[in-house]
Amino acid sequence: MKKITFFLSLLFSTISFSQIVTNGNFQTGDEAPWYGNAANVVDLGAGNFVNQANVASPGNAFDVNLSQVVTLTNGTTYQLIFDAFTDSVTNTRPITVGLGQTGPPFSALTATPTLTANSQTFTYQFTINYGDTVTDRVIFDMGAATGFVFIDNVSVVEVINTCNNGVQDGNETGIDCGGFCPPCITGPTVNSPIPPARMPDDVISIYSDAYTSISPINLDTGWCGANAVQATTAGGGANNVLAYKGNACQGITFPNATRNVSGFTNVHVDFFIPTGTSLVGKVFNLKIIPNTGGGAAEVEIPIDINGLSPLPVPGTWYSFDRALSNSQLATLVTNPIMHEFGVTSNLNNLVWYDNLYIWRLPLSTNEFDASSIKLYPNPASNFLKIEAISIIEKVSVYNLLGQEVLSKSPNSETVTLDVANLQLGVYVVKTSINGKIASTRFIKE
CATH class of the missing domain: 2.60.120.430 (Galactose-binding lectin)
Structure with a gap:
C-alpha cells in the first residue's frame, strides 16, 4: 500500500517537492507528531503502518480528529494529498479533511471526500486566506459518521506556478509553456507589412x-x-x-x-x-x-x-x-x-x-514653387501675413480633416488673415496665383 509520493508529484508540474508534513506515511510505527483522539497507528501486516480510527456513534465531525501542526503562509496555495479507505463492513462513509488553525477562531479550508473499502488517493488544493496569527495544522475530522477510517501517505506541498515564473523549471518544452503548462504561444511567422513609401x-x-x-x-x-x-x-x-x-x-x-x-x-x-x-x-x-x-x-x-x-x-x-x-x-x-x-x-x-x-500628409504635387510666396509669422497666434511676387487671387485655409475654415480673395500681392478664432493646431494654406496653387503649412498657437 505504501507509495512513492514523489512519483505522484511528478504528475503535477506546478507542485514543489518540499514536504511539509512529517511522518506522513506513519512508518515510524507511532503517532508523533500527529495528535488528536484519532491518532492511532497500526500495522496492517508486513510493516504496512497506517493510522486507524473507528467511530462508534456519529456526532460532530471534529469530535474524532487527527491533526498535525504545520507552518503555512497566508496567501500561499498548498496541495494536500493522502490515501484513505474504510472497511468492507462500513463500505462507504465521509470524512472532513483540510488545512486550518490550531486554536480560536479555528478557521479552516476543508473538503468532504467519500471513502470506500478500496484505497483511494485524494488531492486537494487550498489557498490560505485566514492570516498568520494562529498556527496551522493538517485536519482529518471523522466524527460525523460511523465506521473505520484508514489514512496513509499524507503529504502537503506548496504549489508553485512554474507555468508563469519566467523559467523553464518544470517539464515545459519552453519557458512557461508546453508539457503540463499551456501550449507555447506562436508569434509571427511572417514579416510585418511593408508600409507605404513616404517622403x-x-x-x-x-x-x-x-x-x-x-x-x-x-x-x-x-x-x-x-x-x-x-x-x-x-x-x-x-x-x-x-x-x-x-x-x-x-x-x-x-x-x-x-x-x-x-x-x-x-x-x-x-x-x-x-x-x-x-x-x-x-x-x-x-x-x-x-x-x-x-x-x-x-x-x-x-x-x-x-x-x-x-x-x-x-x-x-x-x-x-x-x-x-x-x-x-x-x-x-x-x-x-x-x-x-x-x-x-x-x-x-x-x-x-x-x-x-x-x-504627416504630404503637400500636393501639382504645386508651383512654394518659394514664390512668403508666409509669416509661423507659428501664428492672431494674424498670418502672406506675400507673393504676383497677384494672389485666392487664399484658402484647411484643417487636417480637409475642411475649409477660412477663405479670402485679395487680388493683391499681400494679404493678412485673421486666425485668432481658429483652434490650436496645424493647417494647410492653399494660395492661388495665376491659376496655380501652392500649399504650405502653418501652425496656430
Whole structure:
C-alpha cells in the first residue's frame, strides 16, 4: 500500500517537492507528531503502518480528529494529498479533511471526500486566506459518521506556478509553456507589412526597417522596467519586431535624438496577436511623451482592439493608422519635442509590433514653387501675413480633416488673415496665383 509520493508529484508540474508534513506515511510505527483522539497507528501486516480510527456513534465531525501542526503562509496555495479507505463492513462513509488553525477562531479550508473499502488517493488544493496569527495544522475530522477510517501517505506541498515564473523549471518544452503548462504561444511567422513609401521628411520613425529610424533608442531603461521591450525577429528573417513582455507598459526613449513632432498628423503601428487570443477587453495604447509639460502635455492614442474596424484577425498582422485630433495636434504645437514614446497594453507576451512611426500628409504635387510666396509669422497666434511676387487671387485655409475654415480673395500681392478664432493646431494654406496653387503649412498657437 505504501507509495512513492514523489512519483505522484511528478504528475503535477506546478507542485514543489518540499514536504511539509512529517511522518506522513506513519512508518515510524507511532503517532508523533500527529495528535488528536484519532491518532492511532497500526500495522496492517508486513510493516504496512497506517493510522486507524473507528467511530462508534456519529456526532460532530471534529469530535474524532487527527491533526498535525504545520507552518503555512497566508496567501500561499498548498496541495494536500493522502490515501484513505474504510472497511468492507462500513463500505462507504465521509470524512472532513483540510488545512486550518490550531486554536480560536479555528478557521479552516476543508473538503468532504467519500471513502470506500478500496484505497483511494485524494488531492486537494487550498489557498490560505485566514492570516498568520494562529498556527496551522493538517485536519482529518471523522466524527460525523460511523465506521473505520484508514489514512496513509499524507503529504502537503506548496504549489508553485512554474507555468508563469519566467523559467523553464518544470517539464515545459519552453519557458512557461508546453508539457503540463499551456501550449507555447506562436508569434509571427511572417514579416510585418511593408508600409507605404513616404517622403523621408514626412515620417518620424520610432521603430521600423522601412524608414530610417531615430537612433539611438533605448528600450525601457527605467520608465516601465527593464526588459519589458524585447527586439526579436519574425518570419525567420532579419525583420526586427518588438515583443511586448511582462510589464504593464513599455517606454522607448531617444537619449541623444529628440524629434520635433509639431505638424505631424498621424500615428501608425503594425501589431500581431497570436491565434486563439480573445480580443475582448484588450487594449494597445500609444503615447507621445514630450520632454516638458508633464502628463498634461502627453498625447495619448488609446486603441480598443475589439472596437477596431475591420476587426483584427488573431494570427495575422494588423495595420493601425489614426489621425490625431485637433486638441492632440494643439498639444504637439505647444509641446513639440518628443523624447519618449510609450505603449501600454494588457496583452503581456501576446503581442508583437513593428513599423511604429509618426507621419504627416504630404503637400500636393501639382504645386508651383512654394518659394514664390512668403508666409509669416509661423507659428501664428492672431494674424498670418502672406506675400507673393504676383497677384494672389485666392487664399484658402484647411484643417487636417480637409475642411475649409477660412477663405479670402485679395487680388493683391499681400494679404493678412485673421486666425485668432481658429483652434490650436496645424493647417494647410492653399494660395492661388495665376491659376496655380501652392500649399504650405502653418501652425496656430
